Amino acid sequence: MSRFPLLLNICLGLLCVTQPVQAQDSLDDFAARVPLKVEGNGPWYRVDLPMSLHFLARHADLRDLRIFNAEGEPLAYALARGESQVTRSEQELELKWFPLRGPADTSLGAPRVRVERSTTGTVVEVLPEDPAASGERLRGWLLDASGMKAPLEKLVIDWSEEGEGFQQFTIEASDDLQSWQSWGTGQIARLSFGNDHIYQREVTLPGHKARYLRLLWLDREAPLLTEARVTGARQESSPAPMVWSDPLPAGSPAAGEYSWDLPLPLPVESLKFSLEQANTLAPVRLQARSNDTAQWQALTSGLLYRLPKDGKEVLHDRLELDGWMPVQHLKMSVDQRAGGFGAKAPTLQVGMRALQLVFLARGTPPYTLAVGKPGAASAELPLTTLVPGYGPGSLAKMGSAQPDGDLRLAEAKAVVVAEEKGSALAWKRIGLWAVLLLGVGLLVLMALSLLKGQSKGG
Template sequence: MSQKLNLGWLGAVALGVALSASAQEKPADFATHVPLSVSGEGPWYRLELPLSVQLNARQTDLSDVRVFNAAGEAQAYALAREAASTRENRTLTDVKWFPLYTSADATERAPGIRVQSSANGTLVEVQPSSQLEAGEEVLRGWLLDASAIKAPLQQLILDWTSERDGFQRFTIEASDDLQHWQSWGEGQVARLTFADERVEQHEVGLPGQSARYLRLLWNSPQLAPTLTSAQLQSASPRSLPLPLVWSQPLAGSSVKAGEYTWQLPMGLNVERVQVELSQPNSLAPVTLSGRRESSLPWQPLTSGLLYRLTQSGQDVVQNELQLSGQTVQQLKLVVDERGGGLGAEAPTLKFAVRSTQLVFLARGAGPYTLALGSATVRAANLPLSTLIPDYSAAKWAALGKASVEGAAVVSNSSTVTAAASADTDWKKFGLWGVLLLSVLFLAAMAFSLLRKPPVKP
């Protein structure tokens, strides 16, 4: 038994020495250095990585991000970000809806209602607060009962019937008691006939908050449709992704009519894109494709209808496409030009990725520096629960804050690459030497143990 323990201990020591040899990283190994300022109570500090800084990384998963103290010592750190796949856990629920009526001369005010509900808050009946005569009733909007949904609401999906096609615009309000209402912005759905095809938009994004009831009030009550279906998509708090961060406008190119391409600074997990629609009355059914590099075939990502139309003196704009977070470095937009196209010049494009937060444990004296930009280093981040013992939401909220100070300092890339390559070669030779000596030592020990005569009882 003691012989097995000795061998296991020696193997652990050899592995520890090897890992230590591979972890001697220096600020000079990285192409970009960003000074950090810290505030609040440490020793843990949380930094929201600006997208402009992230784009200096050489590895898509940010494995080449480090924090160093004034002595050039690497700090223990963790990366906090939600993967796009968490959205697969969302739940789609059919909800009941109730019409909201008001008098013809009171369409500017929210309709008053009387409700009857069950013991758990589920609505049974909704009626106007005052009796309306026949012919005075005007459909103002709809009340949705979300009381059975306990998770934050992410998306509203509607279906409806209407005498004519077009856009349906309405305000969205939320309440837990049907008395106090909070604005959740505006919604817009559409049903259009285009080139002998029907184009429909049923989904409306919600802010990811919980509410028992939603009130939809149409901007033009005379155009309020009759709902035939209402669904709400929800997600539990633990699966909510971090907020989106948007890039600066990115110029594209066009090699033929109706086809535009953009080159991203690096491979990124893109969640949304926003296409500039510079000309009023633009209407464009589009298909968006992406790929990691030029040698790979294009893969379809999504399709949709982009438009900028003038109605009643106001622009109605839909210029975003939602993706599922695939890693891409090139994007291609193909436009059905029967809608008039988007012009000969490629429009600018913005892309959005999930915000990434870095938490580091401050060891040694500051100032601290964020370093990134190496194609050779390996990931060194810890799980958040390992970096912060007894990690909890309260501890997260109490962490000190770190922020980027000034502009990033970019080293000479060729010098850094050569230095990193030479340093990597030295580390590689050292690592192989340590491993070889450890194996020889273990083999010698095992051989000596095998040559010993067995102990007589």
């Protein structure tokens, strides 16, 4: 019986030898790679990933993407998805102001005035409807903001020295000096005590456009203005950046039908077709599937055209997608009644939301971008983990890195190396499993021999 522990240890040792070891990624494991040229301040660098990299990857989510240093060590990285950008531009405008005089009794409403404007809408003169009212109380001011094209966000005014204390007034806006919209009330203040002074000259506006403002003071005569200006801001949104593939030639499985194949299922968001001939009009329907065995599903439909209009050529060659469906195979049907694309089949460019890779440089450059390892597990970190204190504007402060060459040119050599390494590893595993099975077989034979010996002895 003392032989059983020895045999058991032998088998366990063989089993441990054959267990796959989670080794560190090696550059030779990846089918395509390209060195990177870094610029700017580190240690974090960002890389714009081209569409060719997505085509060479083995997984649509880029789990097989890695960055290596010259020592062959994989580096920490994160992926940043391109988002739409909102830019804000501020504008400040000095205003012209005109006095509004009227009865002291505010219950009679706003002063009735006659306004003279230039052909551009700029106020030239404001006169009371009743000349006899010119000596009455100064009720407020008319401000000409017609030169401001952005929505109004802030009003700054200054007034004569005798206007001490808090002052409240109503704010109204108009584009035609006929109908007025209330924008609430504003308050300004000038307080003095000894050599100390407190000024409140700014009034917040609701952020709407208006050509004219009317300020009417409450419970007191308006002060004499010495300055009036407004600040406006305009926000413009730009779409998220896209990356595009090279033109893909079409297959023609039938008349009026075209097809395209991608190397793997990708979350495509836009399709761009070549319209070679002028006066092209093509109503189209597209179907897609995510692999060779899946059913075709309706993807989108639309009208592609290249037509003259008002002496210019108008081109509509794109169809937008939601990006929710991974697409590998595309099939397009064209309504031939409109003439189709002519004799030459259209090419297709697929577009996706741009991705940036951010990596933490360590070790010796050059750094190498690698992709294309079957069965790889993701090594991506959250961006906030990779860059402590990450926030808006952090990406812009990082250095940049650019591929120093063509990723596709590096593919062929790397594929051979990866296949040779994979083949050698496969033979090693086969040999180890053969040793394990042989050991298990010997263990069974020895156990049977011992059992037979015990039965005979009994």
